[in-house]
Amino acid sequence: MRLPGLVLPVLLVSAVACGGGAPSGSEDGGAIDINGAGATFPYPIYSKWFFEYHALRPDVRINYQSIGSGGGIRQLTNRTVFFGASDGPMTEDQIAAAPGAILHLPTVLGAVVPIYNVPGLAADLRFDGTLLADIYLGTVTKWNDPAIARLNPGVALPADDIVVVHRSDGSGTTFVFVDFLSKVSPAFRERVGVATAVSWPTGVGGKGNEGVAGLVSQTPGSIGYVELVYAEQNRIAHGAVRNAAGAFIRASPAAVTAAAAEAAANMPADFRVSITNAPGEAAYPIASFTWLLLYEQPEDKARSRAMVEFMRWALTDGQQHCEALGYAPLPPEVVSLELAALERVAVS
Amino acid sequence: MNGTLRRKVISALFVGACALAVVAALVPLAFILFFVASQGLQAISLEFFTGTPKPVGEPGGGMANAIVGTLMLVGLAALFALPIGIMTGIYLSEYSGGRFSSAVRFATDTLNGVPSIVIGVFAYGVAVLPFRQFSALAGGMALGIMMIPIIARTTEELLLLVPGAMREGALALGASRARAVFTVIVPAALPGIVTGVVLALARVAGETAPLLFTSFNNRFFSTSLTEPVSSITVQVFTYAISPYEDWHRQAWAGALVLVTIVFVCSLLARLATARVARIRD
Amino acid sequence: MNLRSPDLGFRLSAGAFALALAAIVVAIGVELTRQSWLSITEFGFDFWRSSEWDPVSGEFGALPFIWGTLYSSFAALLIATPVALGIAIFISELSPSWLRTPLVFLTELLAAIPSIVYGLWGIFVLVPAVRSLQMVTPEFLRQLPLFSGPPLGIGMLSAALILAIMVVPFTSAVAREVLRTVPNTQREGAYALGATRFEAIRAVMFYARTGIVGAIMLGFGRALGETMAVTMVIGNNPQVSASLFSPQHTMAAVIANEFTEAADDLYLHALIEIGLVLFVITLVVNALSRLLIWTMAGGGGTAARAKA
Numbered sequence: 001m002r003l004p005g006l007v008l009p010v011l012l013v014s015a016v017a018c019g020g021g022a023p024s025g026s027e028d029g030g031a032i033d034i035n036g037a038g039a040t041f042p043y044p045i046y047s048k049w050f051f052e053y054h055a056l057r058p059d060v061r062i063n064y065q066s067i068g069s070g071g072g073i074r075q076l077t078n079r080t081v082f083f084g085a086s087d088g089p090m091t092e093d094q095i096a097a098a099p100g101a102i103l104h105l106p107t108v109l110g111a112v113v114p115i116y117n118v119p120g121l122a123a124d125l126r127f128d129g130t131l132l133a134d135i136y137l138g139t140v141t142k143w144n145d146p147a148i149a150r151l152n153p154g155v156a157l158p159a160d161d162i163v164v165v166h167r168s169d170g171s172g173t174t175f176v177f178v179d180f181l182s183k184v185s186p187a188f189r190e191r192v193g194v195a196t197a198v199s200w201p202t203g204v205g206g207k208g209n210e211g212v213a214g215l216v217s218q219t220p221g222s223i224g225y226v227e228l229v230y231a232e233q234n235r236i237a238h239g240a241v242r243n244a245a246g247a248f249i250r251a252s253p254a255a256v257t258a259a260a261a262e263a264a265a266n267m268p269a270d271f272r273v274s275i276t277n278a279p280g281e282a283a284y285p286i287a288s289f290t291w292l293l294l295y296e297q298p299e300d301k302a303r304s305r306a307m308v309e310f311m312r313w314a315l316t317d318g319q320q321h322c323e324a325l326g327y328a329p330l331p332p333e334v335v336s337l338e339l340a341a342l343e344r345v346a347v348s
Numbered sequence: 349m350n351g352t353l354r355r356k357v358i359s360a361l362f363v364g365a366c367a368l369a370v371v372a373a374l375v376p377l378a379f380i381l382f383f384v385a386s387q388g389l390q391a392i393s394l395e396f397f398t399g400t401p402k403p404v405g406e407p408g409g410g411m412a413n414a415i416v417g418t419l420m421l422v423g424l425a426a427l428f429a430l431p432i433g434i435m436t437g438i439y440l441s442e443y444s445g446g447r448f449s450s451a452v453r454f455a456t457d458t459l460n461g462v463p464s465i466v467i468g469v470f471a472y473g474v475a476v477l478p479f480r481q482f483s484a485l486a487g488g489m490a491l492g493i494m495m496i497p498i499i500a501r502t503t504e505e506l507l508l509l510v511p512g513a514m515r516e517g518a519l520a521l522g523a524s525r526a527r528a529v530f531t532v533i534v535p536a537a538l539p540g541i542v543t544g545v546v547l548a549l550a551r552v553a554g555e556t557a558p559l560l561f562t563s564f565n566n567r568f569f570s571t572s573l574t575e576p577v578s579s580i581t582v583q584v585f586t587y588a589i590s591p592y593e594d595w596h597r598q599a600w601a602g603a604l605v606l607v608t609i610v611f612v613c614s615l616l617a618r619l620a621t622a623r624v625a626r627i628r629d
Numbered sequence: 630m631n632l633r634s635p636d637l638g639f640r641l642s643a644g645a646f647a648l649a650l651a652a653i654v655v656a657i658g659v660e661l662t663r664q665s666w667l668s669i670t671e672f673g674f675d676f677w678r679s680s681e682w683d684p685v686s687g688e689f690g691a692l693p694f695i696w697g698t699l700y701s702s703f704a705a706l707l708i709a710t711p712v713a714l715g716i717a718i719f720i721s722e723l724s725p726s727w728l729r730t731p732l733v734f735l736t737e738l739l740a741a742i743p744s745i746v747y748g749l750w751g752i753f754v755l756v757p758a759v760r761s762l763q764m765v766t767p768e769f770l771r772q773l774p775l776f777s778g779p780p781l782g783i784g785m786l787s788a789a790l791i792l793a794i795m796v797v798p799f800t801s802a803v804a805r806e807v808l809r810t811v812p813n814t815q816r817e818g819a820y821a822l823g824a825t826r827f828e829a830i831r832a833v834m835f836y837a838r839t840g841i842v843g844a845i846m847l848g849f850g851r852a853l854g855e856t857m858a859v860t861m862v863i864g865n866n867p868q869v870s871a872s873l874f875s876p877q878h879t880m881a882a883v884i885a886n887e888f889t890e891a892a893d894d895l896y897l898h899a900l901i902e903i904g905l906v907l908f909v910i911t912l913v914v915n916a917l918s919r920l921l922i923w924t925m926a927g928g929g930g931t932a933a934r935a936k937a
Contacts (some may be wrong), residue, residue: 001800031571033568033575035481035482035564035575035576037564037889043404044404044405046405046556047403047404047567048403048404050403050567051402051403054568061568062572063565063566063567063568063575063576064567065564065565065576067889067890068889068890069890069892070684070891070892071889071890071891071892073892074889074890074891074892074893074897076890078477078480079912080476080477080480080481080482081482084719094892094893095894097893097894115652125752145510160779161780163777163780163781168866168886168887169886169887169890173769188669191929193685193686195684196892197680197684197685197887197890197892197896198685199681199683199684199685199686200866203863203866203876204781204783204865204866204876205864205865205866205876205878205886206589206785206865207589207860207865208589208590210586210589210590210592210825211590212936213588213590214589214590214752215783218752218756218757218782219760219781219783221779229405233404233405234592280902295514304468352754355825355827355828358825358827359638359825359826359827359828361725361832362826362827363826363827365715366715366716366718366719367715367719367723368715368717369711369712369714369715369716369717369730370715370719370720372712372715373712373713373716373736373739373794373797373798373801374735376794377738377739377742378734378738378744378878379750379754380742380744380750383750383753383754384746384749384750387753396712409701411714413840419637426659432646432649432650433650435642435643435645435646435647436643436646436647436649436650438643438648438928439640439643439644439646440647442640442643443640443644448644448647451651452647452648452650452651454916454919455651455654456650457915457919458652458654458912458915458916459650459654460915461850461851461854461911461912461914461915462845462854462908462911462912463853463854463855463856463881463907463908463911464854464856465854465856465881465884465904465907466657466854466881466884466886466904466907466908466911467657469661469664469884469888469901469904470656470660470661473660473661473663473664473901474656474660496650496653497650500650507729524636524639525636525639525640526636526638527637531640531733543734547709549742550741551741554741554742554745554746555743555744556741556743556744556745556856556857557744557857557881557885560885560888560889561888561889567729581736581745581857582745583750584745584746585745585748585857588745588748588749588752588861589752589861596753597729599749600749603743603745603746603749603750606745606746606926607742607746609736609742610741610742610743611737611741612743614734614737614741615734615740616896618730618734618737626868
């Protein structure tokens with residue numbers, strides 16, 4: 001009669017031992033399960049890619065969770081996921097902390113847009129880097145502030161408080177946004193700096209691009225920053241931003257491609273490059289590559305093979321899904337550099 | 349005379365205030381149930397139970413993978429918690445005196461008070477990092493740790509309710525302590541214990557925080573113990589903070605499923621205990 | 630001798646499981662300490678005092694989170710306690726017996742609703758309602774530090790309200806158990822002396838005061854560790870502010886938000902140290918409240934031990 005009480009834990013222990021001890025079996029009835037995590041910025045296109053690719057190759061299931069770029073880097077370093085994704089390239093320290101060489105593979109280009117929820121506006125708002133920096137520093141606090149009125153002549157602005165919304169998690173979207181603000185505003189560089197997670201002087205934190213878009217669409221008088229697709233899919237107003245050449249540009253795939261033109265011609269070997277505040281009359285200033293992060297020598301070769309095959313597909317056929325989701329496809333010269341770099345990933 | 353009147357008025361006001369407190373708690377309950385039911389019923393469909401999530405922003409899809417995931421996690425939690433919880437409860441009721449029992453009882457109450465998020469951090473440290481893998485097992489373990497104190501305490505309380513005469517009878521017939529416990533005392537309390545276990549299962553099925561970084565989440569249908577799995581709660585969280593209308597609807601549908609599970613379990617437990625009480629009387 | 634040995638075997642094997650339970654509690658403490666060691670050695674006591682939470686420069690201080698946790702829990706307690714005690718008194722002392730079971734069932738249901746469902750309801754129903762409330766708050770009130778800041782809806786007030794709703798059934802269940810342990814002679818004695826209902830209940834409450842305080846503290850302990858519902862409505866902004874309208878942060882919420890995302894070791898260790906602090910605080914609060922309830926129940930009695 002005492003047996004049931006004792007047999008159960010023994011079974012459990014052995015189940016844990018077998019399950020945990022096995023080399024995280026990727027072969028599950030012939031299917032290959034690959035886990036990845038990271039940036040929310042490319043989440044819409046990644047989830048589209050993994051969905052489409054699963055239809056194409058039913059044996060490959062790539063599970064991607066958008067936990068933020070900081071998280072992607074962390075979990076990749078801990079090897080709790082097979083691949084990571086980030087909108088900010090890994091820092092030298094982070095690369096040194098990783099247990100193996102990591103390949104940065106640009107997948108698409110995206111734009112971060114300032115979104116706002118100001119009821120009753122007649123026209124789309126225009127911003128420049130200094131103004132956005134001042135709003136996020138908490139020095140501009142009302143929607144009818146002269147600094148906003150000056151850039152938006154003829155727009156009737158309400159006297160409401162500005163509710164600043166930023167990310168509460170580590171985020172590549174934040175990285176791209178503060179990278180731009182720090183380039184144009186010395187005060188912002190001094191006070192906040194550039195990283196995937198920063199110490200904000202003011203505002204409300206939302207988790208993920210989804211969280212920030214959710215907060216802004218729910219909160220009258222708010223301003224936030226999200227990846228373009230989140231603004232478009234939710235029909236949240238987003239403003240034009242003044243670029244380095246002085247033109248006000250609304251984010252679009254073409255304007256992002258224009259921003260990437262110079263970087264594409266001078267791509268460094270490790271693909272880690274910033275394209276915010278890019279020169280060029282048509283360039284949208286808050287644009288970035290987003291990277292998928294892979295170990296060059298992964299332990300699990302079956303997964304590695306599947307992942308490399310997927311990457312080849314994503315860099316070529318996969319690029320056709322970009323524009324519908326508000327991303328800019330990679331310039332062809334970058335694609336060919338990457339296809340060559342993929343050879344470095346060990347598959348057998 | 350005047351003084352008596354004043355005292356009566358104060359007393360009546362006090363009784364009114366207590367009744368008002370009951371109303372004050374039941375109004376939010378009614379509100380929450382109303383919103384979950386009305387929003388959830390609009391959103392729920394057959395696809396919700398059979399489909400898996402669609403790519404971001406595309407309408408449709410369902411939570412089949414999350415429903416199966418939750419069942420898996422709760423099953424694993426039970427497997428983990430039942431032996432420890434029930435045996436601890438038996439120990440505490442059989443050997444209630446003594447320093448060790450007091451220490452264990454204190455540990456039980458402490459464990460019951462540990463915030464679920466802290467248990468998640470613990471499970472990440474001992475069940476995710478060493479194996480370099482988010483997994484259903486890690487999530488099940490986190491939930492299991494939460495279940496242990498509930499089960500231990502319920503078991504102890506119910507065993508103590510078993511009439512002493514039953515135990516004495518068994519012992520007098522020459523049964524060993526173990527035999528008396530497992531053939532007489534535990535069977536007598538079994539309906540109550542089962543009820544307690546069902547309630548504990550319902551409670552951990554609604555947990556989110558300990559799963560965020562243990563069982564993680566999975567877009568696909570997975571029944572592997574060593575892979576991340578989806579759960580209704582984590583999926584509702586992901587959908588709730590998103591900006592997509594369609595995902596909000598799915599979050600409400602998920603909430604409806606969760607509340608239904610909790611409601612049915614509580615109701616069954618209530619009916620079961622009512623019956624047990626009547627039999628005992 | 631021959632008769633005793635199977636009993637000993639039984640005692641030892643059952644005791645082993647009990648020991649496993651205790652070991653889990655110890656293991657949680659050890660593991661949290663081990664995993665936060667970098668932060669403990671780097672910041673020492675400054676960790677508790679500093680309000681700097683800056684992953685860029687690697688400066689971590691837990692003060693805003695401790696503040697937000699205590700503030701939200703106290704505010705919730707302030708709202709929840711009168712309601713919870715009112716319910717406990719109503720059910721155990723005043724209610725007609727046919728109403729008792731349904732009321733107990735409904736309050737238990739309130740306790741059983743998952744945190745995530747509260748959060749969902751909070752985002753879509755409570756927060757907009759609180760925002761409208763803030764919009765109509767008169768200007769002279771908004772000059773006060775308690776009500777300063779723009780009307781977001783999201784923030785301390787929403788968090789406190791939702792926590793209060795969640796704590797009520799918990800505190801009232803324990804208080805009800807405590808009231809049940811008060812001997813009937815107390816009530817009969819009071820009535821015999823010509824007391825009104827209020828006066829009799831006051832006598833009962835006085836008799837049960839230690840246990841009642843324990844029940845309130847247990848509710849407090851529950852509020853401290855609540856994660857999902859709070860993180861969804863509090864605004865996740867680490868600042869030490871007195872305002873009910875301002876977005877703030879709590880210890881449990883920062884872990885849920887940033888745990889998987891902490892990119893370097895010191896950051897992760899700082900987060901786990903917050904978990905350790907939370908663990909220690911809840912441990913102390915629970916120990917104190919259990920002590921009070923046990924004292925009340927006459928030491929080691931199980932009747933008054935919390936059910937919820």
